[in-house]
Amino acid sequence: MSGSDDAVLELRAVHRTHGTGPAAVHALRGVSLVVRPGELVAVMGPSGSGKSTLLALAGGLDRPTGGEVRVEGQPLGALDRRGLAQLRRRRIGYIFQQLNLLGSLSALENVALPLELDGTSGRRARALAMAALTEVGLPAMGDRFPDQLSGGQQQRVAIARALVGERRLVLADEPTGALDSQTGEAVLHLLRRRIDAGAAGVLVTHEARHAGWADRVVFLRDGVLVDTTAPLGSVEQLLSGSDR
Amino acid sequence: MSIRHGLLALLERGQMYGYQLRAAFEESTGSTWPLNIGQVYTTLSRLERDGLVRPLPESEAGQRPYEITDAGRADLALWFATPISRNDRPRDELAIKLALALTTPGVDVRSVVQAQRSATMRALQELTRLKYGSNRPEDLPWRLVLDSMVFQAEAEVRWLDHCETSLVRHQPSGPAPPAPRPDDADVRDAARWAGEEARR
Numbered sequence: 118m119s120g121s122d123d124a125v126l127e128l129r130a131v132h133r134t135h136g137t138g139p140a141a142v143h144a145l146r147g148v149s150l151v152v153r154p155g156e157l158v159a160v161m162g163p164s165g166s167g168k169s170t171l172l173a174l175a176g177g178l179d180r181p182t183g184g185e186v187r188v189e190g191q192p193l194g195a196l197d198r199r200g201l202a203q204l205r206r207r208r209i210g211y212i213f214q215q216l217n218l219l220g221s222l223s224a225l226e227n228v229a230l231p232l233e234l235d236g237t238s239g240r241r242a243r244a245l246a247m248a249a250l251t252e253v254g255l256p257a258m259g260d261r262f263p264d265q266l267s268g269g270q271q272q273r274v275a276i277a278r279a280l281v282g283e284r285r286l287v288l289a290d291e292p293t294g295a296l297d298s299q300t301g302e303a304v305l306h307l308l309r310r311r312i313d314a315g316a317a318g319v320l321v322t323h324e325a326r327h328a329g330w331a332d333r334v335v336f337l338r339d340g341v342l343v344d345t346t347a348p349l350g351s352v353e354q355l356l357s358g359s360d361r
Numbered sequence: 362m363s364i365r366h367g368l369l370a371l372l373e374r375g376q377m378y379g380y381q382l383r384a385a386f387e388e389s390t391g392s393t394w395p396l397n398i399g400q401v402y403t404t405l406s407r408l409e410r411d412g413l414v415r416p417l418p419e420s421e422a423g424q425r426p427y428e429i430t431d432a433g434r435a436d437l438a439l440w441f442a443t444p445i446s447r448n449d450r451p452r453d454e455l456a457i458k459l460a461l462a463l464t465t466p467g468v469d470v471r472s473v474v475q476a477q478r479s480a481t482m483r484a485l486q487e488l489t490r491l492k493y494g495s496n497r498p499e500d501l502p503w504r505l506v507l508d509s510m511v512f513q514a515e516a517e518v519r520w521l522d523h524c525e526t527s528l529v530r531h532q533p534s535g536p537a538p539p540a541p542r543p544d545d546a547d548v549r550d551a552a553r554w555a556g557e558e559a560r561r
Contacts, residue, residue: 161482163526309493325482325518326511329489334482336475344475346483349490 125189125286125317126152126175132183133170133340144170146340147184154285157309157318159328162337168321169290171337175319176209176288177201188286206235210279212289212308216271218263218278224250225259228278237282249277253307269300276304280311287311287318293327305330364396364404369437372414372429379405380424389502408433455517459524470528478521485514 133145145167152158160168173179174186177193186193188208193201218227229246233239250259253273263271272294279287289308293301309330312318320331328334336344364386371377371385379401386396405427408414413433417426429437455477462468492507 163522306493323522324515325485326489326515328482329485329511329514330493331486334479334486336478344479346479346486349483349486 122190124151124153124187126150126319127187128171128175128184129187130184131171131174131181131186133167133174133179134182143340145174145181148337148340148342149184150335150342152286152317152319154315154317155312156333157312157320157331159320159322159331159334160337161322161325161328161334164323166337167340168337170340172288172290172319172321175286176211177205203235206231207283208285210281210284210287212276212279212287212292214291214294216263216275218271218274220263222262223259224255224261224263224266224274224277227263227274228281231278232282245282246277249281250274252280252311253277254303269296269303272296272300272304273307276307280307280316285316287316289318289320289322291322291324292320293322293324298326301327364400365408366437366440368401368404368408369413369429369433369440372427373434373437376417376426376428378420378424378426382427390506471525474521474525474528478518481514481517481521485511485518488514 128148128150131145131148132143135142135144148167148171150158150171160171162168170179174181175188177186177188177196180194188204191204193204196204218224219230222230225243225246228249229239229242232242232245237245247256247259250256253276255270255273255277258266258270258274261270263274266274272292276292279289287308292308293304296304305327308318308320320327322328332349334346335342367386367390368382371382371389374385377385379398382405383396383398383401386401387394405414409416409427411432413430413436414427415430417428419425459470459473462470462473488507488511492504492511495504495507
């Protein structure tokens, strides 16, 4: 297992090719990546470098054409559609730029929805949803509908939905979207806090300031990981300048 | 920026002696700009020479406080009112380095760009971590200093991204070829380098 026993997410020599023959597009070409509990990895790279493909494969929304993706040790390739859907609902949280909140449901109902779809009782799902809304600082907004919330509040509801229950893997694709810099920062703060509490996360972004929240930044170019930043020292080491 | 104006700004709060000034300076810059006590006293004596501060009688503990003069206040007000000129900042070594990398035979510019981007990104991670750890209201001055460094690092990464995109557009095949000019005495050398590069 090459020291990746505790990995929440593991990509092993993953390839993803769209189409065949001369028209084939190689979105990912042999990408390997391990993300452990408490670790946030940012993925940066120019448009078309394969960032979003990587995230879709990590979340089981797409299947690789080569290599293997594991979530908490479970090879996703071994799961059928139902098994994969269940894993996605229970263990993986997604935060996208498009929030995909349902306008006809309240904030609380939006957050509780994935749990209820998974068979959690309505009462328990609402309790967990309320805990998640509290975590993102919106305990009093549960009854509001999306169009009664500001952009930043809607984004927080979407994050609460991604974090609700026992999600161990949080996948975020440009999660701060069009938010202003203060609100965007608050979103990353929330993500960081959940990671520090033991989840693992992958953040796809083209904003260096957002990638700064990660423990490690990897650079994708033409479907290949070309570089990664060195591990960070503790705050104490940073302050004393002794980590260099 | 000068330590001079930093000390004047601190003295505007009230009289202080050297060690107090040093501590207050470091506090307001979040220790991102460490000062030694020698710098403080050298600066104070220059400020005194220029009539911008004046020494007060020594305390019983042997410490000599300083206070700001009216001329010092005017100088400080002028400093706050005047934007910092970009020309006052040191030349950008990185921009010059990349420009030279483009025209120096045998240099893989994309590697230079990527190595710098990784290093700058890591610095950005460090700054973000320091910021994440400073949430108290009294940390605000420090957070703003950190923010400034965060935005500068971000700008550098964006510029490096831009450089890479430009390189891809203009030189699809890896390292930059030299840019020989007919009157250049080094044309033959450059051609030889380019040949070696191509054989690699």
